[in-house]
Amino acid sequence: MAASRTKTKELLQSAGLAATKQRIALMAELQSARKPVSADMLTERLDGVLNMTTVYRALDQLVSARLVRRIDLGKNHALFELAAHHHHHIVCTTCGRVEDISECMPPTLTSRVLAKATKFAAVEDHALEFFGLCKKCV
């Protein structure tokens, strides 16, 4: 994975962030997780490499740099995932299982929203989460 490590380094630097081993490890962990993970999980899995404070501070910066997305699935803590591609989620209301959803709203919806939202001048982003029952919990 040396190639991917180099790429991560470039990503960080082009975002104006120092490519420290902690941040590279954090990005790698997010990549291997393949699903949204909490700051707490990251701290635990990267024990000895990053401590909790650094995890939170690095995530903040990565979110600002748009390399990472912060999402909220109704639990009382935030989850993080690489912002590589735009997608949404469906969450099981019973067990909390999460699956990625590639479907998105029609682009016309955003313009209709902007037209109707009289107090707003621009729409930058959106969050779309589905809640349902997974097959194990039916």
Next chain:
Amino acid sequence: MAASRTKTKELLQSAGLAATKQRIALMAELQSARKPVSADMLTERLDGVLNMTTVYRALDQLVSARLVRRIDLGKNHALFELAAHHHHHIVCTTCGRVEDISECMPPTLTSRVLAKATKFAAVEDHALEFFGLCKKCV
């Protein structure tokens, strides 16, 4: 507002909840707020009528009874609003201002999502929030 008070009482009772003065006051406050409010704001505005613990416990029950919706707009605390009608929000990423959005996704999207989400058996609900810049913050 005696009529609305009676209606609230019926709503609570049909949900299997005792119609206490605290819960009625909470519902009234949510109604008059006309926008999502935090548990903290509710506690403050209803000082002397409900204390913090009761606000949280009552909100929990009202959310379970589907009389109230819990929403999350990226801040580090939950917001609550009456579940009277289905709608979404647009939030200013600079000042936090919130406006209601009556637009929603096309119903076909939900069935497409269910078809593609191989691990899920049903879609019950969804959350859709837009983020942008309000006219004051441009």
Next chain:
DNA sequence: TTCAGTGCAAAGCGTTTGCAGGCAG
């Protein structure tokens, strides 16, 4: 009368901050 509902105080948990030392550029 009875049990859900309430208030107080204290704890729980995710997250943030102050400060001293360390490392990338």
Next chain:
DNA sequence: CTGCCTGCAAACGCTTTGCACTGAA
């Protein structure tokens, strides 16, 4: 060499819990 970055410990803010009292049905 300089300023960003990191780790530790302590604080912070929202939310939950244990226990005894109260009031709706």
